[in-house]
Amino acid sequence: MSSDRWGIFMRKFKKQEWMVLGLEAALALLLIFGYKNTAAQKVDTWSGHVESGADEKEKGIKAGKKKGEEKEEEEEMLQEKKIAITFDDGPHPVYTEKLLDGLKDRDIKATFFVLGEKAKEHPEIIERMQEEGHIIGNHTYTHIQLRSTNREKFRDELIRTNQVISGITEQEVQYVRPPYGTWDKKLEEELNMFPVLWNVDPNDWCTGNTNRVTKSIVDKAKENSIILLHDCYQSSVDAALSSIDILEERGFRFVTVEEILFE
Secondary structure, X not given: OOHHHHHHHHHHHHHHHHHHHHHHHHHHHXXXXXXXHHHHXXXXXXXXXXXXXXXXXXXXXXXXXXXHHHHHHHHHHHOOEEEEEEEEOOOOOOHHHHHHHHHHHHOOOOEEEEOHHXXXXXXXXXXXXXXXXXXXXXXXXXXXXXXXOXXXXXXXXXXXXXXXXXXXXXXXXXXXXXXXXXXXXXXXXXXXXXXXOOOEOOOHHHOOOHXXXXXXXXXXXXXXXXXXXXXXXXXXXXXXXXXXXXXXXXXXXXXXXHHXXXX
């Protein structure tokens, strides 16, 4: 073969060789990129499954938490909470009797802080309170407020009222509610009496609006609350009984003040 033909052959061979190499390189690149795309798709799909699984898990956690909270609220609603209802300034010959009827129908025990002068006028109502299981406490004889200038008179009124109540019930009076909440702790030892104040006051004495008084009571009521009312107004009696019905539905159990204070 002449040198010219050999040169032409070699150039063609090298050209073909380079073409083959180029095709192989291109094929390799296609394979690489194809693998990467496939891998990327698989990663995306896997990531989607992971994210979807995480979302579902988070939703499940939230749903479980919500159910748990709802269960706790339901259990709290069903759990009995103690509360005491108390009445001052009686006994009244009409309204206290109506109140006692309503309490008896509901099997509710209350605490009455009576005025000595009214207890003396209506001993039969005091007897009924005792017979039906209510606690009877002292609210002074004439609703006197303790001041720095009248301590002895205040003390005498407590003693006089104790004598009236004990003369009817033949039991010692243990509890006192000082009018307007003013008190001298030294009297506790002097008279062997325990003061009982309050933490729910709907101010029933200054309104005849039963619904307003009821709303005030049920909105403020909490476990171990002591409700202050007066059994000398029709609106107060109605509000007391309505509040009892509502609060019992909400899981409250009405007790006398001694269960709140000493248990």
